[in-house]
Amino acid sequence: MQPTVHIVRPSLAPAASAAPKRSLAWQLSWAGLLILLAASWKGADMRPFELWRDSGNIATYAAEFFPPNFTQxxxxxxxxxxxxxxxxxxxxxxxxxxxxxxxxxxxxxxxxxxxxxxxxxxxxxxxxxxxxxxxxxxxxxxxxxxxxxxxxxxxxxxxxxxxxxxxxxxxxxxxxxxxxxxxxxxxxxxxxxxxxxxxxxxxxxxxxxxxxxxxxxxxxxxxxxxxxxxxxxxxxxxxxxxxxxxxxxxxxxxxxxxxxxxxxxxxxxx
Structure with a gap:
């Protein structure tokens, strides 16, 4: 009579339960980061639309850098x-x-x-x-x-x-x-x-x-x-x-x- 070999299959339940927890923590981390960025908007004086509104002045200012002067x-x-x-x-x-x-x-x-x-x-x-x-x-x-x-x-x-x-x-x-x-x-x-x-x-x-x-x-x-x-x-x-x-x-x-x-x-x- 040949001996019976018992194969123990690892349970996938712990891994399956850990996955939603990691996913929830990941989502909460991103949400916290977005909230922190939103709360810092005013303190950082973010004015992105002024870049577009003053683009003409910025282009004129940038043009003064060229051509570079390597005299010295x-x-x-x-x-x-x-x-x-x-x-x-x-x-x-x-x-x-x-x-x-x-x-x-x-x-x-x-x-x-x-x-x-x-x-x-x-x-x-x-x-x-x-x-x-x-x-x-x-x-x-x-x-x-x-x-x-x-x-x-x-x-x-x-x-x-x-x-x-x-x-x-x-x-x-x-x-x-x-x-x-x-x-x-x-x-x-x-x-x-x-x-x-x-x-x-x-x-x-x-x-x-x-x-x-x-x-x-x-x-x-x-x-x-x-x-x-x-x-x-x-x-x-x-x-x-x-x-x-x-x-x-x-x-x-x-x-x-x-x-x-x-x-x-x-x-x-x-």
């Missing part, structure tokens, strides 16, 4: 190089600072009474925009690129430390546990168990923030923190729109080139 292109390029240098140093200092802060803000590395205060510190750095930091540092250290470097350093440290900490918290714990079982110290666990897992992602985040900081460095210069932002602010105040278009094109080309280069590097690393 050498000076523009020199200031763009300074902007790149500001972004590079601000990002480099932020990476160096963010690494230990990220480890101290990771819930799977340190106890709560350490990582919670560190996270609040990082929140403070991220909460204030680079422009505000730039204005503060211009008063503290004077006009020039150094104020821009300090502004990007503080803000980017908060951003990168959070991203780095999230990467650490998502690691596979088995390599760390294997190293711990050999009697290794906590430092060895981090160096040989944590860093090899997160390093590609950390580099990717750092490259992305460098791209972002190039754009930010172009803006902080408007408050006297050096770079092409100073030039851009002066020509905008002088209603030199053709020159403004030339500077904006240089910024766009520079940022696009950096984006393409960093995208290739990230693709190679990850």
């Amino acid at each position: 292109w050498r000076m523009y390029l020199q200031e763009m190089v300074v902007t790149l240098q500001i972004a590079l140093w601000g990002t480099a200092l932020a990476v160096v600072t963010a690494v230990p802060l990220a480890l101290l803000a990771s819930a799977n590395i340190v106890p709560w009474w350490i990582y919670q205060p560190m996270r609040r510190l990082m929140d403070s750095c991220r909460a204030i925009n680079e422009m505000v930091f730039a204005m503060l540092f211009v008063v503290a250290v004077g006009l020039g690129p150094f104020a821009g470097v300090l502004a990007l350093w503080v803000h980017t440290t908060g951003v990168l430390a959070k991203l780095f900490a999230e990467a650490v918290e998502a690691i596979d714990p088995q390599p760390v546990e294997g190293i711990r079982s050999t009697g290794a110290s906590a430092l060895h666990e981090i160096v040989y168990g944590v860093l090899p897992q997160v390093m590609p992602l950390w580099i990717s985040y750092a490259l992305y923030r460098f791209e972002s900081n190039v754009r930010s460095a172009s803006v902080v210069g408007m408050v006297g923190a050096g770079g092409i932002g100073v030039v851009l602010w002066e020509i905008i105040r002088g209603f030199q729109y053709a020159e403004t278009c030339a500077v904006m094109l240089i910024i766009v080309v520079s940022v696009s080139a950096i984006d393409l280069a960093s995208a290739r590097i990230r693709k190679f690393l990850i």
